[in-house]
Amino acid sequence: MFTDKAKIFIQAGKGGNGAISFRREKYVAAGGPDGGDGGKGGDVIFRVETGMTTLMDFRYKRKYAAQSGADGAGKRRKGKKGDDIIIKVPQGTVVRDADSNRIIADLSSTDRDFVLARGGNGGWGNAHFATAVRQTPNFAKNGQPGDEREIILELKLLADVGLVGFPNVGKSTLLSMTTKADPKIADYHFTTLEPNLGVVDLGEGRSFVLADIPGIIEGASEGVGLGHEFLRHIERTRILIHVVDISGVEGRNPIEDFDIINAELAAYDMALEERPQIVAANKTDIIQDADAYNEFLAEMKRRGVTVYEISAATNKGVKELMQKTYEELTKLPPVTVFEPEMDIYEDEFADDGKGYEITRDNEVYVISGSWIEAVGGSVNFSDSESLQYFQRALLNRGVIEDLINMGIREGDTVRIGDLEFDFVY
Ligand SMILES: Nc1nc2c(ncn2[C@@H]2O[C@H](COP(=O)(O)OP(=O)(O)OP(=O)(O)O)[C@@H](O)[C@H]2O)c(=O)[nH]1
Numbered sequence: 349m350f351t352d353k354a355k356i357f358i359q360a361g362k363g364g365n366g367a368i369s370f371r372r373e374k375y376v377a378a379g380g381p382d383g384g385d386g387g388k389g390g391d392v393i394f395r396v397e398t399g400m401t402t403l404m405d406f407r408y409k410r411k412y413a414a415q416s417g418a419d420g421a422g423k424r425r426k427g428k429k430g431d432d433i434i435i436k437v438p439q440g441t442v443v444r445d446a447d448s449n450r451i452i453a454d455l456s457s458t459d460r461d462f463v464l465a466r467g468g469n470g471g472w473g474n475a476h477f478a479t480a481v482r483q484t485p486n487f488a489k490n491g492q493p494g495d496e497r498e499i500i501l502e503l504k505l506l507a508d509v510g511l512v513g514f515p516n517v518g519k520s521t522l523l524s525m526t527t528k529a530d531p532k533i534a535d536y537h538f539t540t541l542e543p544n545l546g547v548v549d550l551g552e553g554r555s556f557v558l559a560d561i562p563g564i565i566e567g568a569s570e571g572v573g574l575g576h577e578f579l580r581h582i583e584r585t586r587i588l589i590h591v592v593d594i595s596g597v598e599g600r601n602p603i604e605d606f607d608i609i610n611a612e613l614a615a616y617d618m619a620l621e622e623r624p625q626i627v628a629a630n631k632t633d634i635i636q637d638a639d640a641y642n643e644f645l646a647e648m649k650r651r652g653v654t655v656y657e658i659s660a661a662t663n664k665g666v667k668e669l670m671q672k673t674y675e676e677l678t679k680l681p682p683v684t685v686f687e688p689e690m691d692i693y694e695d696e697f698a699d700d701g702k703g704y705e706i707t708r709d710n711e712v713y714v715i716s717g718s719w720i721e722a723v724g725g726s727v728n729f730s731d732s733e734s735l736q737y738f739q740r741a742l743l744n745r746g747v748i749e750d751l752i753n754m755g756i757r758e759g760d761t762v763r764i765g766d767l768e769f770d771f772v773y
């Protein structure tokens with residue numbers, strides 16, 4: 349079964365914890381701190397794999413987690429970095445945030461990887477915390493959690509040209525004759541169950557990507573037949589080749605066929621109705637109803653539509669059709685790539701790079717933001733040294749000053765995340 353939409357959960361690795369350790373040397377009772385840092389957690393990375401055309405793999409496996417970083421150790425040994433996880437997706441996979449449905453990324457480029465969940469940083473070992481006055485720091489920082497998010501993957505294939513038309517009109521045959529693609533071809537409706545892509549190479553660097561989708565029937569835009577799931581794959585195409593079977597072997601009228609498909613395209617998305625179309629009258633080698641054929645040609649002429657008369661089976665007229673298609677493409681803008689609608693790393697900038705923000709919730713002063721969460725998250729509140737370190741960090745960063753400017757008084761409540769404490773100064 350073809351799959352072009354999937355909801356998955358991705359989780360980057362947690363950073364390793366920093367180590368608490370002291371040098372041990374002969375004749376030295378307690379040496380200086382030498383606890384190493386934890387390793388960074390692995391990232392969740394997405395990579396475009398050009399051969400893939402479905403999201404099938406994501407139907408069965410829905411959770412993807414990268415490895416955690418290892419904890420630091422004595423002798424300033426740093427924990428090993430967690431392994432990244434690389435998830436391969438078809439070109440044109442659009443990633444949305446499952447909560448807001450906003451686009452996070454359009455995985456259309458093969459030139460780069462996309463990091464969609466970042467591993468947490470490793471915590472500092474106690475070797476970092478030795479100062480002249482505190483020579484035996486009895487604390488280290490815990491690693492940061494990795495990013496985690498639920499996302500929706502949606503495939504919107506990246507093709508310059510889409511083949512549309514009724515079932516069995518010869519779309520896949522045309523793809524197979526013009527590209528190296530090897531789609532299934534057979535004399536019954538809905539032979540094609542998933543989109544196929546191929547590259548039409550006209551030589552001298554002139555080429556384009558052609559997509560073949562399952563046949564469209566009346567009601568497709570409402571989900572009849574294989575439905576609108578497949579129309580999604582031609583959303584991004586720049587031109588449509590509308591294939592019409594004009595042989596009359598199936599007893600239908602080609603003008604009606606042509607109008608039904610166009611009505612379905614319009615019902616699905618007005619933009620598809622306006623997409624430039626090239627009409628290919630196929631199966632000219634087996635015309636059974638010459639009257640219907642001539643009527644079709646006359647009607648198209650009346651409407652000002654140019655018709656390319658071809659036979660995908662014998663290759664007649666196919667080269668001219670492809671050349672014309674290429675020529676038209678050169679006049680059009682490139683394939684649409686969607687801009688992200690949200691920045692998954694925006695938290696870092698939400699507070700102007702200051703790293704924290706203080707708001708009032710009635711009597712409580714609430715401190716939030718990336719810096720405060722990073723620092724607060726790694727404090728061991730049962731350890732007085734760790735706590736002192738935290739207080740000093742608040743002071744150095746200017747948080748205490750901001751609180752005082754906002755009118756905080758001794759004994760007022762401060763909240764950071766789930767943690768509440770009294771302000772003492
Ligand atoms: N005689 C003749 N037969 C053709 C031509 N083009 C396609 N056919 C035959 O028509 C039948 C359907 O062809 P396909 O290429 O599978 O049609 P399709 O439009 O991809 O069909 P679906 O995938 O079911 O939508 C096959 O038996 C082909 O061999 C043609 O130009 N002439």
Ligand SMILES: [Mg+2]
Pocket residue numbers: 519520521531532539540560561562563
């Ligand atoms: Mg087909």
